[in-house]
Amino acid sequence: MGTANKPPKLLRREDYPLWADKFETYVQALNYETWTAVEEEKVLFLKEKKMLNLFQQAIKSEIFQLLQHNGSCYSIWHTLVNKDRGNPDMRKSKIALLKKEFDIFTQVKGESFAQLIERYCYLVNEMKRLKIDKPVYEYIDKLADALPEEWGTFIMIQQSNPITYARLNLASFIEKLEAHDLELR
Template sequence: MDNEFYNAFASPISITQNALIDNETGTSQKPPKLMDIDDYNVWSERFGNWVEAYHLDAWEHTEEQYVRPTRNNVTNGEPLTLREMSLEDKKKYRDEKLMVSLLQQAIKEDILILLQHDGTAYSIWTELEAKFIGSDDMLKNKKSLIKKEFDLFRGLKSENTKQIIDRYCNLVRNMSKLGIKKDTDELVEKLADALPHETWGTFLMML
């Protein structure tokens, strides 16, 4: 029994799980990835922190529309070539292109193609936010359902201990993605209640 309990928590992390963790938190080489529009709230904070840590100047281009300089500064005039740009203009242009590239890396393609943007970092960022707000009602419903799922969580007779714990951990991860927080005591108590008491009752009373 002790081995089953240990193995349920200490099973090796697979390559796939490592990839999922990298997608969620990012690495020094790549930003956190948005895989589902419902994850926007948590992802946008992580992504913003990542860009500010590694490419602070580029982050400014999500806050203000970049306009490529033109000859004689005429609106809608012929844009300057890179050779014609000043050093300052070249830096702004490079930061803009970097921010666009980071967003393209960070947003899953099937989400990105739904955004009505003009190709600038600012328009991609604002359209993504608008897309999320548009699905706000759906998100509220999803939160309500997952809270109810947590309240009603129980182990099934057909499940072994590991299956119960795996299903519970997946539920807690989904709650976290939606910004639903529970304190540690409540999380532990809920899992303890879900484990089969004929097997774990005595052990759990000792904790």
């Protein structure tokens, strides 16, 4: 039963349901803050398990097994982030490769306009992900230079108004290119 000084004792496993109610009441009456800490731990535990379940569903099992983590969601997340970033030497190599790829970017023979734009956007996103910053005009000029010769007149017309051209962002420039591509078809 328990007393004011002693909590109720669980003497047999089958008595658990009755004991749990008495124990909860005892702890809540004695020190409610202690009980809320238990409840908060329960909530955190449930959140952890839900997140772990989401990770297991979202990450291919072969990849998940290769991650070096301690089983906590925090550990899994930071392992993924660190895998993506790589070690400093690897990051340095990736950055150098992306910069070189940007510098030599051009249309590949047989590549459609849509494929060119997709490949370019992927390159720019990778550069931004690795925090390679360039002024907007460099992104626009590089894309303009990568277009085939038949786009020369269109690009010259765009550049003929330096104020409007200078205010373009990459997304609006790509929209203009896509509109012109539709006209060409």
